[in-house]
Amino acid sequence: MGEKQILMIPGPTNIPPRVLQILGEPAVGHRTPGFSKVVKDVTEGLQRVYQTKNDLFILTSSGTGAMEAAVANFVNAGDKVLVMENGNFGERWVKLTTRYGANVEVISGPWGEQANPQALRERIEKDVHKEIKAVYVTHNETSTGVRNDIKALRDAMGDHPAIFIVDAISGMAVSPLPVDEWKLDVVVSGSQKAFMLPPGLAFISVSPKAWAVCEQVTTPSFYFNLKAARKSYEKFTTPYTPAASLILGLQESLKIIEEEGLENIYRRHDFYKKVVRTAVKALGLELLTNDEAASSAVTAIKKSANLDVQQLTKIMRDKHNVVIAGGQGKLKGEIFRIGHLGYVDVNDIIVTIAALERTLKELGWEFTLGQGVATVQELLVEGER
Amino acid sequence: MGEKQILMIPGPTNIPPRVLQILGEPAVGHRTPGFSKVVKDVTEGLQRVYQTKNDLFILTSSGTGAMEAAVANFVNAGDKVLVMENGNFGERWVKLTTRYGANVEVISGPWGEQANPQALRERIEKDVHKEIKAVYVTHNETSTGVRNDIKALRDAMGDHPAIFIVDAISGMAVSPLPVDEWKLDVVVSGSQKAFMLPPGLAFISVSPKAWAVCEQVTTPSFYFNLKAARKSYEKFTTPYTPAASLILGLQESLKIIEEEGLENIYRRHDFYKKVVRTAVKALGLELLTNDEAASSAVTAIKKSANLDVQQLTKIMRDKHNVVIAGGQGKLKGEIFRIGHLGYVDVNDIIVTIAALERTLKELGWEFTLGQGVATVQELLVEGER
Numbered sequence A, B: 001m002g003e004k005q006i007l008m009i010p011g012p013t014n015i016p017p018r019v020l021q022i023l024g025e026p027a028v029g030h031r032t033p034g035f036s037k038v039v040k041d042v043t044e045g046l047q048r049v050y051q052t053k054n055d056l057f058i059l060t061s062s063g064t065g066a067m068e069a070a071v072a073n074f075v076n077a078g079d080k081v082l083v084m085e086n087g088n089f090g091e092r093w094v095k096l097t098t099r100y101g102a103n104v105e106v107i108s109g110p111w112g113e114q115a116n117p118q119a120l121r122e123r124i125e126k127d128v129h130k131e132i133k134a135v136y137v138t139h140n141e142t143s144t145g146v147r148n149d150i151k152a153l154r155d156a157m158g159d160h161p162a163i164f165i166v167d168a169i170s171g172m173a174v175s176p177l178p179v180d181e182w183k184l185d186v187v188v189s190g191s192q193k194a195f196m197l198p199p200g201l202a203f204i205s206v207s208p209k210a211w212a213v214c215e216q217v218t219t220p221s222f223y224f225n226l227k228a229a230r231k232s233y234e235k236f237t238t239p240y241t242p243a244a245s246l247i248l249g250l251q252e253s254l255k256i257i258e259e260e261g262l263e264n265i266y267r268r269h270d271f272y273k274k275v276v277r278t279a280v281k282a283l284g285l286e287l288l289t290n291d292e293a294a295s296s297a298v299t300a301i302k303k304s305a306n307l308d309v310q311q312l313t314k315i316m317r318d319k320h321n322v323v324i325a326g327g328q329g330k331l332k333g334e335i336f337r338i339g340h341l342g343y344v345d346v347n348d349i350i351v352t353i354a355a356l357e358r359t360l361k362e363l364g365w366e367f368t369l370g371q372g373v374a375t376v377q378e379l380l381v382e383g384e385r
Helices: A017-022 A033-050 A061-071 A089-098 A117-126 A149-159 A206-214 A226-233 A243-259 A261-280 A311-319 A346-362 A371-384 B017-023 B032-049 B064-071 B087-100 B119-124 B150-157 B209-215 B224-234 B246-261 B262-282 B309-320 B346-362 B371-384
Strands: A057-062 A080-085 A103-108 A132-138 A163-167 A186-188 A201-207 A299-301 A337-339 B055-060 B080-085 B102-108 B134-140 B163-166 B186-190 B201-206 B298-302 B335-339
Touching: A017 A243, A033 A057, A033 A201, A033 A243, A057 A061, A057 A226, A057 A243, A061 A089, A061 A163, A061 A186, A061 A201, A061 B224, A080 A117, A089 A103, A089 A163, A103 A117, A103 A132, A117 A132, A117 A149, A117 B335, A132 A149, A149 A163, A163 A206, A163 A299, A201 A243, A261 A371, A261 B102, A299 B080, A299 B309, A311 A337, A311 A346, A311 B119, A311 B309, A346 A371, B017 B246, B032 B055, B032 B201, B032 B246, B055 B064, B055 B224, B055 B246, B064 B087, B064 B186, B064 B201, B080 B087, B080 B119, B087 B102, B087 B134, B087 B163, B102 B119, B119 B134, B119 B150, B134 B150, B163 B209, B201 B209, B201 B246, B246 B262, B262 B298, B262 B346, B262 B371, B309 B335, B346 B371
Parallel strands: A080 A103, A080 A132, A132 A163, A163 A186, B080 B102, B080 B134, B134 B163, B163 B186
Antiparallel strands: A057 A201, A186 A201, A299 A337, B055 B201, B186 B201, B298 B335
């Protein structure tokens, strides 16, 4: 029997068979009327997921490429920008804006807690000369399993003219993020998360306010230049050869998303969060975040006493065919993470908790075997009532 | 019956079923020892195709992304660079280097002829103060169906210290390009050409001489930063999430390339060039390039008298299920192009010429029906002798 591995990492996620089937179909030309129809269709589908009427573009890159687009197109060297940083991906905004010569001010918060809207509000109020040009935030901080409160952060900006830029790579189509209602100027996401595709596509929306800033920017960019993308999109094509097979796969995965409906998707992910957290606690392990701050896409679990995280993830993968993730950045070796976003069902979660139990047993962790799965079962039965 | 379309454009190319099968397989984690083995394996396979011991990196982007990497990593604003331009993709080097603030000098040549090594030699000899930092050239100019003489161009540089940068996107694994033997410093290619994959991956090799230049460069780059790639490659991983499914497909397509052998691949493409050119001439059409300059990847055919190129490509596609390409840039409307690179066999060429004959008949072009295919048949029978 071949390997039957399940991915319980915070992306790349498992891919639905309906999408896989399309990814295995013969190549198509990307400069044809038929393919332009596909680009139009998926762009409109993405706008519905984003809940936006803003322009939206598909880039052939992973999410970081779209993050670079969200810097290179909107920041001139010397511009004052603010980054809300409470994890590895907040740090990526810091690195990117710094690399592009911005005058970067960082509001750092503890890894494992939410970014602080009050701190942002105070800084914004102090900016009487409106020197801040852009504020960079992270929707779902994949590295810590924290969902930041984007609405509160945006509200803290009030009517300050700075543009508000969101990394929603692992949070889009997991937790609500109504782009227009919340007035989010630039929002980045990626194919390999809740869009249930392989990595290789990234998406970016641009508000009229952000376009006005973009017009003033002279920072060099070519592959990720959004003005070039906008020009090509007039004919629903892309300036450079797109990852055509992934775009066809996206068309199918967007259908799957529409069939389930965004509200149901949010609810399902919230339920997974509850189930995983409850089960992990039942095994005597400690969570990195509190319930309020916790992400519905990924759960971070603290390394306890004598548990070796690297060993744990290795046994899970090699012996039990369940791939989970370790820590990133300064949490490397300190936590492990279970992803539960995208094409994940309750059976995947049962298998994961069961594998975690057997792994913990092997590592000498003390608990009642079966306790984690039993907790999941109880929540499932309760959920059916 | 579903559509059974063949792609006879100069990329994306048709994909072998063995590769398609892998592209339709479930997702894998990209931060695992197993995936690092794959990255190591495909990198070594690419180095064999490139015939190089230089560092080589896989980027998740289309070829233009790697072209941007070949500019952003090696050029400071104000640097003097030389571009040999004789087509749309030579122009892309001009646009990219200009965008990055280089002091760009262009040696332009007629579209449809080879870049002129003598012109380069003269310019290099005049550069007594060694002000030129980099020379950008195109191996196979996809827009005109011209294969430039890279060896002669490189030889024209002599021991001038400028680095020599080659866009080999549509030429790699079609015509010889021994990177080390010819001393090519930076060489860019892409997955959707002779590597027989969907678009989404690009490859770039970097010589020690190019690394020495890179160390001096302060131009901002992040997603395409090659120093970051080099650091991650120490563990055969990538700095950002790679298009993992395409990399697994690449492993299979490299196997297919090794099974056939580079010399056989070059010979096969040369034969296709001969067959297509001979057949097209037999139909009374005129070629854009002479035999010497002509590419083995794509053949450009002049629009004759009352032929409408757009109409012609449309009929080929919609009625006969054969996708060919029109012209690009200033040759738009002036030529049409038949791609014959990658996963193409003689039967595909017979079908294409047959479809072209029926299309020409419909458009009122005067010739003897069957003459094109008969010419192909003669060359095939001759080839078997």
